Amino acid sequence: MRPLLRRRSGCYIYRSSPQSLPRIMFSFASITICSSSSYTMSSPPTNRRIHIIEEIISTEQTFVSTLETLIELFLRPIEAQNILPGDEKVSLFGDVVEVYKVASSMLRSMRRVPASELNVGSVIDESMERLKTYASFCAITVDLQSRVSSLQKRFPSFSSFLEDRKQLSQCKNAELQDFLICPMQRLTRYPLLLRKLIEVTPTQHDDYYHLQRAMDGVQFICTMANSILARTSHSNNMNRVHSLFEKKDAETIDLLSNPTRCFILEGDCMVYKKGKQVNVRLFLFDDILVMGKRKDVNYRLYKKITLLYVKSHSSGNSSQMRKEIVSRTGSVPTTDNPKHIISDGPIFVKGSPSFQITTEQEHSLELLTTRFTIEKLYFTTKEEKNRWHNVLRRATEIHSPKEVRKRGNSRERKVNNLPTQNAMRPLRPIKKPESESETAKCESDSPASSHSNDSPILSRGKDRIDAERQQRLNGLEAQLKTSRASERALKTSGEMLQSRVDGLEKLVEALKTQISTMEEELEMLRSTIGGSSPATASAESLSRVIDMNEEAVYYILLFRDMKGGEL
Amino acid sequence: MGCGNSQEEVPKASAPNLLEKADYSESYIRNKSVINRKLLKVILLGDSGVGKSSLMNQYVHQQFAAEYKATIGADFLTKHVMIDNVPVTMQIWDTAGQERFQSLGVAFYRGADCCALVFDINSEKSFDSVTSWKEAQIQNPHDFCFVLLGNKVDIENQRQVLKIQRVNPLMMSGVQKESSQLVSAKNGTCVVDAFDCLAATTLNRDDLVS
Numbered sequence: 001m002r003p004l005l006r007r008r009s010g011c012y013i014y015r016s017s018p019q020s021l022p023r024i025m026f027s028f029a030s031i032t033i034c035s036s037s038s039y040t041m042s043s044p045p046t047n048r049r050i051h052i053i054e055e056i057i058s059t060e061q062t063f064v065s066t067l068e069t070l071i072e073l074f075l076r077p078i079e080a081q082n083i084l085p086g087d088e089k090v091s092l093f094g095d096v097v098e099v100y101k102v103a104s105s106m107l108r109s110m111r112r113v114p115a116s117e118l119n120v121g122s123v124i125d126e127s128m129e130r131l132k133t134y135a136s137f138c139a140i141t142v143d144l145q146s147r148v149s150s151l152q153k154r155f156p157s158f159s160s161f162l163e164d165r166k167q168l169s170q171c172k173n174a175e176l177q178d179f180l181i182c183p184m185q186r187l188t189r190y191p192l193l194l195r196k197l198i199e200v201t202p203t204q205h206d207d208y209y210h211l212q213r214a215m216d217g218v219q220f221i222c223t224m225a226n227s228i229l230a231r232t233s234h235s236n237n238m239n240r241v242h243s244l245f246e247k248k249d250a251e252t253i254d255l256l257s258n259p260t261r262c263f264i265l266e267g268d269c270m271v272y273k274k275g276k277q278v279n280v281r282l283f284l285f286d287d288i289l290v291m292g293k294r295k296d297v298n299y300r301l302y303k304k305i306t307l308l309y310v311k312s313h314s315s316g317n318s319s320q321m322r323k324e325i326v327s328r329t330g331s332v333p334t335t336d337n338p339k340h341i342i343s344d345g346p347i348f349v350k351g352s353p354s355f356q357i358t359t360e361q362e363h364s365l366e367l368l369t370t371r372f373t374i375e376k377l378y379f380t381t382k383e384e385k386n387r388w389h390n391v392l393r394r395a396t397e398i399h400s401p402k403e404v405r406k407r408g409n410s411r412e413r414k415v416n417n418l419p420t421q422n423a424m425r426p427l428r429p430i431k432k433p434e435s436e437s438e439t440a441k442c443e444s445d446s447p448a449s450s451h452s453n454d455s456p457i458l459s460r461g462k463d464r465i466d467a468e469r470q471q472r473l474n475g476l477e478a479q480l481k482t483s484r485a486s487e488r489a490l491k492t493s494g495e496m497l498q499s500r501v502d503g504l505e506k507l508v509e510a511l512k513t514q515i516s517t518m519e520e521e522l523e524m525l526r527s528t529i530g531g532s533s534p535a536t537a538s539a540e541s542l543s544r545v546i547d548m549n550e551e552a553v554y555y556i557l558l559f560r561d562m563k564g565g566e567l
Numbered sequence: 568m569g570c571g572n573s574q575e576e577v578p579k580a581s582a583p584n585l586l587e588k589a590d591y592s593e594s595y596i597r598n599k600s601v602i603n604r605k606l607l608k609v610i611l612l613g614d615s616g617v618g619k620s621s622l623m624n625q626y627v628h629q630q631f632a633a634e635y636k637a638t639i640g641a642d643f644l645t646k647h648v649m650i651d652n653v654p655v656t657m658q659i660w661d662t663a664g665q666e667r668f669q670s671l672g673v674a675f676y677r678g679a680d681c682c683a684l685v686f687d688i689n690s691e692k693s694f695d696s697v698t699s700w701k702e703a704q705i706q707n708p709h710d711f712c713f714v715l716l717g718n719k720v721d722i723e724n725q726r727q728v729l730k731i732q733r734v735n736p737l738m739m740s741g742v743q744k745e746s747s748q749l750v751s752a753k754n755g756t757c758v759v760d761a762f763d764c765l766a767a768t769t770l771n772r773d774d775l776v777s
C-alpha cells in the first residue's frame with residue numbers, strides 16, 4: 001500500500017488497489033511529531049531517513065555499475081587491443097580504476113547492514129581520504145570533448161572503436177565522454193544527499209557527528225576539484241592562445257608574464273585595412289585585447305590593445321571624445337600612466353551611443369585609439385556584436401577586472417594552502433572523532449557550518465561533548481585563519497585599487513590645472529579684445545552683421561521648409 | 568551512466584531489490600542495436616531548487632514525486648521522440664549540485680547541443696542567475712541553442728518574475744524566443760511541448776549550421 005497523498009496534519013490517504021475508493025487513515029506517529037515541526041518533517045523522520053539512505057545506496061550502486069561499464073567496455077579493450085599509447089590512455093582515463101575501487105568498497109560497507117541500521121555518515125567519513133581521488137580525477141574533464149576528438153583524428157582505430165561502442169546497448173546512448181564525467185557528477189551529488197540526510201537525523205543519533213564530518217569533507221573535496229579544474233583550464237587556455245601565435249609575436253604579446261591575467265572570450269571579426277578586408281580573431285583578456293591574423297596554422301599579431309577606461313559621454317560625439325583624449329594624453333605624463341606606454345595605440349572607449357554605429361547591414365563596434373584613428377570591428381551578426389560590446393564594456397569598467405582578479409586570487413591562495421597536488425595528504429586524521437586536530441572548514445558560508453553550530457544536545461558522555469566543543473573551537477580557529485587570510489587578500493587588492501584611484505586623482509588634478517590655464521588664457525584674450533579700439537568695434541559690428549545674416553538665413557530656410565511642406 | 572535510465576526504467580530510490588547483492592559477475596552481452604537515431608544532448612542549468620530534476624522526470628516519465636521526492640534525480644534521462652518525422656534520442660542532463668562550482672560544470676557545455684536555462688517564476692533571484700549563468704559560463708555561445716524555461720507556473724499567485732518586459736531583454740541576447748516557455752513540472756503544463764519545441768529548434772539550427 002502506497003500513500004497517495006500526504007496532508008500536513010499527518011493524515012494519509014491510502015489506496016489499497018486501483019479500484020477501491022481511497023480510505024483515509026491517520027498516522028498517529030506523524031501527528032505527534034509534526035505538531036510543531038515544519039512540512040518537510042511531517043512524515044516520520046525515520047522513514048524519510050531510510051528513504052534517503054536507500055537513495056544513497058541505490059545511486060551509489062548505479063555509479064559503481066557505470067564505472068564497471070566504463071572499465072569493462074572502454075578501458076580494458078583499449079588496453080588489450082593497444083588502441084591508444086600508454087600516456088594518452090592515462091591522460092584520458094586518469095585513475096578511474098582507483099575511483100572504482102573506492103566506490104565499490106564504499107558500496108560494500110553500505111550493504112553490510114540493513115538500511116535502517118546503516119550509518120552512512122561513518123561509511124563516507126571513513127572513506128574520505130580515498131574520496132580525494134575523485135577530485136584529481138575531475139581534472140581529466142578539462143577540454144575532454146576536444147581531447148577526445150583530437151585523439152579520434154590521430155588514431156583512426158580509436159575512432160572506429162568508439163563508433164563500435166555507440167552501438168552497444170549497455171552504453172544507453174552515452175559516449176565515452178559522458179562516462180568520464182560521472183565521478184564528477186557523483187561527487188557533487190554527495191553534499192545534496194548528505195544535507196538532506198542531516199536534516200532528518202536527530203542530533204542525538206549515533207551517526208549525526210559522522211554525517212557532519214562527511215558533509216564537510218565532501219564539500220571540501222568539491223571545492224578542491226573545482227579549483228583544480230579552474231586552474232587547469234585557465235593555464236590550458238593561456239598556453240593554447242600563446243602557442244597559437246608565431247614565436248616572435250607570442251613574445252611581443254607576452255601573455256604568460258602576467259599571472260593574474262584572465263582569459264575572457266575569443267571570437268572572429270573583420271576589419272578593413274586600406275580598404276581591404278582582413279579577417280581577424282579576437283582574444284580578450286581582462287586587461288588586453290589581442291587581434292590575430294590567420295597565417296597557415298598559426299596567427300600573426302595584428303594588434304594588441306590595452307584596455308583603458310574612458311568616461312562615457314552620454315551625448316558625446318567623436319570630437320568631444322577626442323578632446324578628452326587630447327587632454328588626457330597631453331596633460332598626463334606617460335610615466336604616470338604606464339598603460340599608455342604599453343598600449344602604444346588604441347584604447348577602448350566605453351560605449352557612448354555614437355560609438356556603436358550600427359546599421360541593419362553592418363554590425364560593427366568602434367574602438368577609438370590614442371592616435372585618433374578608429375578601429376572598426378565588423379561582426380557577422382548583431383547578437384555577436386552586442387555580446388562583444390557587453391563583454392568589452394565590462395572588461396574596461398574600472399573595478400570589474402580587479403574584482404574578478406581579487407576573487408580569483410583569494411581562491412587560489414586558499415587552495416595553495418591546501419594539499420592539491422599531493423592530494424593524499426590527510427586532511428584530518430580518520431577514525432579519530434575526538435581528535436583535536438583542525439577541522440578545515442572549506443566554506444564558512446556553507447549550510448554545513450550552520451548545522452555544525454547546533455551541536456548534539458543530548459549527552460553521550462562528558463568527554464565526547466568536551467572533545468566536540470574543543471573541535472568546534474578548532475574549527476572556528478581554522479575559520480578565523482581563513483578569514484584573516486582573505487582579509488589580507490582584500491587589503492592587498494584594496495591597496496591596488498587605492499593606487500589606481502590615486503592615479504586617477506592625479507589625472508583629475510592635471511585636468512584641473514589645464515582647465516585653469518585655459519581659463520586664464522581665455523581671460524587674457526577677452527581683456528585684449530575688450531579694449532575700445534576701432535578694430536574691436538568694427539569686429540563687433542561685423543559679428544552683429546553676421547548674426548543678423550545667420551538669423552536671416554535661418555528664417556529663409558524655415559520659410560522654404562514650410563513652403564516645401566505645403567507643396 | 569550514473570543513474571542513467573532509459574525511459575522504461577523508473578528510478579525508484581526505495582526499491583527493495585536494490586538492497587540485495589547485485590550480480591557482479593554478470594557479463595556484458597554485446598548485442599548491437601541497429602537503430603541509428605540522432606542524438607540530442609540537452610543540459611539543464613539553473614539555481615538549485617528551481618526544479619531541474621522534476622522537469623526532467625515530468626518530461627520523461629510523466630511523474631511528479633510529491634510524496635517522496637528523491638534528493639537527486641538521475642544524472643541523465645533519455646527519451647525517444649519523433650521530431651518532424653525524424654527519430655531523435657533526447658539525452659537530458661541534470662546539473663544538480665554543481666551550481667556553486669562553476670568550473671565543474673564546464674565539462675557539460677562541451678558537446679551539448681542545447682542548454683535549457685531553468686528558473687523559478689516565483690523567485691526573482693533564480694531568474695537573475697539564469698542571465699549570469701548564460702553570460703559567465705558559456706564561452707562559445709554559438710555552439711548552443713538556448714531556451715528559457717520558467718518553472719512552477721502552477722503557483723500563480725506569488726508570481727514575481729513574469730513580466731514580459733523583463734523577460735524580453737534576456738530573450739534578445741541569443742535565447743530562442745519561440746521555444747522559451749512557462750512550464751510546470753508539477754502538473755505537467757507545457758512540459759512535453761517545451762521539450763519537443765526545444766528539440767525541434769535545436770535540430771533546425773543544426774541543419775542551418777551544417
